[in-house]
Amino acid sequence: MNDILKALAGGLAGACVVTAVHETVRRLNPDAPRMDVLGMRSISKLMHKADLTPPQDKEKLHTWALVGDVVSNSLYYSMAGTGKSAWWRGAVLGAAAGAGAVLLPGPLGLGEEPSNKTTETQALAIGYYLLGGLVAAAVGFALRDDEDE
Template structure:
């Protein structure tokens, strides 16, 4: 398996960990980040600007948002790559994604509450994305450790 595929596997693992954590936490904690809500708002906004009608069924729109999150986060986290340097790249990517998830939704017109509801929500948002980056790094490193 070449390094690009290994990095993509790591990215997918990071995205799966992030999505699983978000989806579980939102069901259990009132202050949990609601990145699914930001995803649904993003899809709606983009589709309307493109002159298309977004899904009216909330469950279908939610599924689209989860699929979009999985794809985009997999690609993003795959940048952590492989080898021993995957650790610092995963940490930087995760922290940057978390900070972006806290600070960008408001200026992008998506609302601030889903990732900024409380200080606890902000900390969880950054922590979850950091965890995703570290999972991507761990998998990328593990897949390449036999070659280092």
């Protein structure tokens, strides 16, 4: 398996973990980040700018947001790559994504509450994305070639 496919596998693993954690914790904790809400708002906003009508069915829009999250996060986390250096790249990418999840929604016009409701909400958002980066790194490290050691 070449390095690009290995990195993509790591990215997909990280993205799936982030999405699974988001979807699980939001059902259990009222202060959990609602990145799904930000995703739905993003899709609606982009579709309106393109003179398209976003899905009116909230379940369909939610599904689109989750798929978009997995695809975009997979590509993002794949930058962790493979080998020993995947660990620091995954950690940096995860921390940066977490910081972006907390700092960017307001300035982007998506609202602040979904990722900034409380200090716990902010910490969880950063933690989720850091976890995703570390999972991507772990898979990239596990799939490394012997010469990457």
